[in-house]
Amino acid sequence: MSLKIVVLAKQVPDTRNVGPDAMTPQGTINRAALPAVFNPEDLNALEQALRLKDQFPGSTISVLTMGLPKSAEVVREALYRGADCGYVVTDRPLGGADTLATSYTLAQAVKKIGDYDIILGGRQAIDGDTAQVGPQIAEKLGLTQVTYAEEILKLDEQARKVVIRRHIDGGVETVEAPLPLVVTVNGSAAPCRPRNAKRIMKFKNATAVAERKPEDADKYAALIAKKPYLDIPQWGAADIDADPAQIGKAGSPTNVKAVKNIVFKAKESRTLSASDADIEGLIKELLDGKIIG
Numbered sequence: 001m002s003l004k005i006v007v008l009a010k011q012v013p014d015t016r017n018v019g020p021d022a023m024t025p026q027g028t029i030n031r032a033a034l035p036a037v038f039n040p041e042d043l044n045a046l047e048q049a050l051r052l053k054d055q056f057p058g059s060t061i062s063v064l065t066m067g068l069p070k071s072a073e074v075v076r077e078a079l080y081r082g083a084d085c086g087y088v089v090t091d092r093p094l095g096g097a098d099t100l101a102t103s104y105t106l107a108q109a110v111k112k113i114g115d116y117d118i119i120l121g122g123r124q125a126i127d128g129d130t131a132q133v134g135p136q137i138a139e140k141l142g143l144t145q146v147t148y149a150e151e152i153l154k155l156d157e158q159a160r161k162v163v164i165r166r167h168i169d170g171g172v173e174t175v176e177a178p179l180p181l182v183v184t185v186n187g188s189a190a191p192c193r194p195r196n197a198k199r200i201m202k203f204k205n206a207t208a209v210a211e212r213k214p215e216d217a218d219k220y221a222a223l224i225a226k227k228p229y230l231d232i233p234q235w236g237a238a239d240i241d242a243d244p245a246q247i248g249k250a251g252s253p254t255n256v257k258a259v260k261n262i263v264f265k266a267k268e269s270r271t272l273s274a275s276d277a278d279i280e281g282l283i284k285e286l287l288d289g290k291i292i293g
Contacts, residue, residue: 003052009045047190
């Protein structure tokens with residue numbers, strides 16, 4: 001059995017370095033002001049996809065990302081690790097999308113890809129921390145979903161069912177689900193394998209159209225004619241038959257008012273010993289201040 005696997009990946013701003021210019025006047029993230037990284041939990045999802053590919057020879061992994069043209073970097077990173085191909089969805093009308101508009105756009109792109117058995121993505125992106133996009137995509141595609149996955153334990157070829165361990169509040173749960181399905185993966189899952197040197201050499205010149213400088217058009221045309229796998233397909237809203245009313249700001253009922261970097265600082269500190277008197281005194285103080293009760 002060979003699987004058609006789609007991995008949802010996002011290039012996100014590094015939220016560990018939020019400064020005063022992190023927001024635009026329109027209330028959206030100023031991505032140009034923050035360094036861009038591969039969303040961490042999407043890398044965990046990619047590793048689960050690669051393990052399935054190792055287990056079922058002939059399986060293929062397609063990486064799908066939505067964002068600015070430079071988000072093609074995410075596709076290259078996935079290719080370096082073992083993915084087979086990737087797609088970049090980028091278009092000005094898609095900008096400013098919340099989770100509802102993002103999930104609609106990605107669902108439309110998955111429909112265009114067409115042939116899939118399992119869709120994997122990270123539990124959430126570090127720029128929003130909502131964990132909503134994966135489940136919303138499953139709903140829009142009418143697919144079963146398993147969230148908070150930590151490991152794909154077994155895939156039954158005959159029954160077309162998957163056994164998945166998921167890490168939830170209060171413990172661990174093992175569930176069985178039919179293919180096709182959407183799986184979102186926790187950061188506690190296995191980390192993604194490193195880049196492969198041979199694949200770096202093979203795919204280092206892979207680009208999407210929007211990344212290429214006009215003056216280099218002839219160079220890329222000759223390169224891609226010789227090595228077609230270096231052309232990363234790029235889709236706009238029209239290419240995925242997206243409804244203009246459901247994408248970008250137009251399709252986003254959520255508006256972010258501000259993003260701030262808050263650092264908590266202790267006004268005072270106290271060192272306590274392990275003596276019974278110190279512990280009893282602390283508990284009494286917390287009770288008197290109604291901090292605990």
